[in-house]
Amino acid sequence: MDQAQLKAIVVLSEELHFGRTAQRLGITQPALSQKVSKVENELGVILFTRAHRRIAVTEVGRIFIAHARSALIEMETAVRMAQKASAGQVGQLHLGFVENASFDVLPKAVSAYRRRFPEVDLRLSEMISAELLEKLLAGRLDIALMRPIKTELELKRRLVHQEPYVAVLPVDHPLAAASSVRIEDLAKLPMIIAAGAKATYLREQFGPLFARLGHDIVVGQEVNQLPAMLSLVSSGIGYALLPKSVTNINVPGVTYLPLATPNAPQAELVAVWRGDETNPAIKYFLSFLPRVDETPWEVASRSH
Amino acid sequence: MDQAQLKAIVVLSEELHFGRTAQRLGITQPALSQKVSKVENELGVILFTRAHRRIAVTEVGRIFIAHARSALIEMETAVRMAQKASAGQVGQLHLGFVENASFDVLPKAVSAYRRRFPEVDLRLSEMISAELLEKLLAGRLDIALMRPIKTELELKRRLVHQEPYVAVLPVDHPLAAASSVRIEDLAKLPMIIAAGAKATYLREQFGPLFARLGHDIVVGQEVNQLPAMLSLVSSGIGYALLPKSVTNINVPGVTYLPLATPNAPQAELVAVWRGDETNPAIKYFLSFLPRVDETPWEVASRSH
DNA sequence: CTCATTGATAAGCAATGCTTATTTTACCAT
DNA sequence: ATGGTAAAATAAGCATTGCTTATCAATGAG
Incomplete structure (x- = not known):
């Protein structure tokens, strides 16, 4: 599990569109498709339904994403605090x-x-x-x-x-x-x-x-x-x-x-x-x- | 930033020994050395002092690791909850x-x-x-x-x-x-x-x-x-x-x-x-x- | 002073993950 | 109906990453 993967899933849950999400993440659409599928396969769950040209977050996805958000914030905090500490500020x-x-x-x-x-x-x-x-x-x-x-x-x-x-x-x-x-x-x-x-x-x-x-x-x-x-x-x-x-x-x-x-x-x-x-x-x-x-x-x- | 990297740093902070840590993580010692250095270089901070054959966590490391622990727990929770949700339990x-x-x-x-x-x-x-x-x-x-x-x-x-x-x-x-x-x-x-x-x-x-x-x-x-x-x-x-x-x-x-x-x-x-x-x-x-x-x-x- | 321990470094190789190209599917307008 | 279009999945190739083994350097103990 990787920061980029979490971020991909969180952003996709906001955009509900692979193209735009890929753009926001600075990667191509196939790369995003693969990333998301990979996580779903690894976890053995379905996070998004892609039926009928309309992306939706599943209930499982909703729960996963809530925690993924916290994890991302915590990671960013870790980095920020480490850098502040490195400058002697905390x-x-x-x-x-x-x-x-x-x-x-x-x-x-x-x-x-x-x-x-x-x-x-x-x-x-x-x-x-x-x-x-x-x-x-x-x-x-x-x-x-x-x-x-x-x-x-x-x-x-x-x-x-x-x-x-x-x-x-x-x-x-x-x-x-x-x-x-x-x-x-x-x-x-x-x-x-x-x-x-x-x-x-x-x-x-x-x-x-x-x-x-x-x-x-x-x-x-x-x-x-x-x-x-x-x-x-x-x-x-x-x-x-x-x-x-x-x-x-x-x-x-x-x-x-x-x-x-x-x-x-x-x-x-x-x-x-x-x-x-x-x-x-x-x-x-x-x-x-x-x-x-x-x-x-x-x-x-x-x-x- | 990657779950494996965070885990490496957290475990190293517990073991304070590259060999044992690498063993616990199921990788070789050089791989661990590289992993830790990579994170330190990316963040531009020093998390461990390796002077005189004795590893110690720096103050910066202490702060980073505290947040890294939370992030890891949150990631594990995300996975566990997603799987429980997938089984209809939550x-x-x-x-x-x-x-x-x-x-x-x-x-x-x-x-x-x-x-x-x-x-x-x-x-x-x-x-x-x-x-x-x-x-x-x-x-x-x-x-x-x-x-x-x-x-x-x-x-x-x-x-x-x-x-x-x-x-x-x-x-x-x-x-x-x-x-x-x-x-x-x-x-x-x-x-x-x-x-x-x-x-x-x-x-x-x-x-x-x-x-x-x-x-x-x-x-x-x-x-x-x-x-x-x-x-x-x-x-x-x-x-x-x-x-x-x-x-x-x-x-x-x-x-x-x-x-x-x-x-x-x-x-x-x-x-x-x-x-x-x-x-x-x-x-x-x-x-x-x-x-x-x-x-x-x-x-x-x-x-x- | 020599040897053992431990972490860093080097080189090679396998796997991961990105890119471009192509296919599939469904929706929509004619 | 039917072809066009939008969007995601899939395929193939390639670059990068990160692992492994081998080796080096430094330090401390006997």
Whole structure:
């Protein structure tokens, strides 16, 4: 059974005339006669009566044609949808991201993308970077916005955001009076830090720096939520190191200070996706993410 | 686009393995490779990624396959339904009938047919014989149960019922005392008769007989409904001639008498249908109608 | 490093399905 | 009646399609 055969029968049922039908289908009349007979023979049914120079649809034909119409429409829909999907206009796009992406990069990209591709079914899920990689490789995610974890896998990545860290201190702390603060001064205080694996990236970035300055990271408290962290700082229990974009959140009792230490680590956000072209929507979403040059830190620092 | 192509793609999406898929489809692996590539090239999309010895369905493929599945099911349904319709098991059957058929022949046939073919959508409509013929020829009816009107058209017909007429008289009428009544005696009384075209058949049958006996049909009253006719008789306004099956209806004040006249006309009911085989259900319904030999009246009379 | 597995490609051949030409059938006008 | 005409079926030839077998290329496992 073939699209052309179905179409021939449906059109013939509209025209009730072999000549005109053949013309509409762009074939000759004998070709149409053969096509129709072939279907009738294959199915063992009579779809049209051709008696007395007048074509009529039989009851069997009426029933067959009703379903044939649906089948044709479904086939056309399949093709049309596949082509729309190929242009990234329909389908699903599974996005994963770390918490920090949700403060700035993610909402901007998502809202712009949604406006441009409203028919794409966007699925968002927040998790930690290690989990993101895993789901990405398993095909459960299309794109992840995460910290630049080292990974030698067949994944593509692009730096999409880069910002300095700031120190968060109680307003009444002696160090809070200055316009910036040095790591060496902070290092003696207890640090309020995200719980467990969530803080891996921060520890990796600042661990070596602290060590070089002859200090350890003194963990005062591990917390899960950002508001809890800020409120612990405001109550004088310690300090925190956070990406600068978090200062958008205004909390009484804390103050944000730039780090005076040169070559201080920057918080980076990368987009990661599988290189195979399984989902055309991926490349379109990527075009809505900022493009940041992977420059050395000191150069990038100037821009902030 | 072709059923085999759709099926190939759907099966491949289940197996994710060209060899096994080809085997399931009963073709060789190269044939399958070609089939799939051909569809992808025609649509200009990629449905499967074949990288690294591992087949995966792309997002485009996922969307295409969902519709392809529906299309396949619809095609299979079309074939199955057409074949069921060809066996008279589904579809519509438009039955037309005259009022008199509804007293005996029609309800018996319909209820037996319904039990045997419950999925056929039976449409019943009552009208007079002339109308029935017209709708039959126009294709609006499949079968009509009607009076044997003369018609030289391409219609087939079969006698399905034959019964004598009885005279209906008031119980207290002098003629009602006998066990039968002669036309000559009735002819002097006014006849209660169906209105207009509905009485054509009765007039055609009895007109010549009355004339042969030297009488005219004296119309006392024309009525539309059978109960009205009987109640007029019971009130002594006149007599009526009705097919014997109507005596199933028991009405006080009237009595039914056989006609003593030899060779009196019989009420006949024929099934009429178009000879072309446009609706397979027709022949099955016909097998549920009684088969009466078209014998001369006097022979048939004996059986009553 | 070799071998096995798997999908793509190539070449040949059979079958399908189109085209043109012709026949059949029924309707219609003379 | 009877020949003309319109329309669908049938026939014959040919081009295309799509299958098969054989082979190649790539990748991953032992």
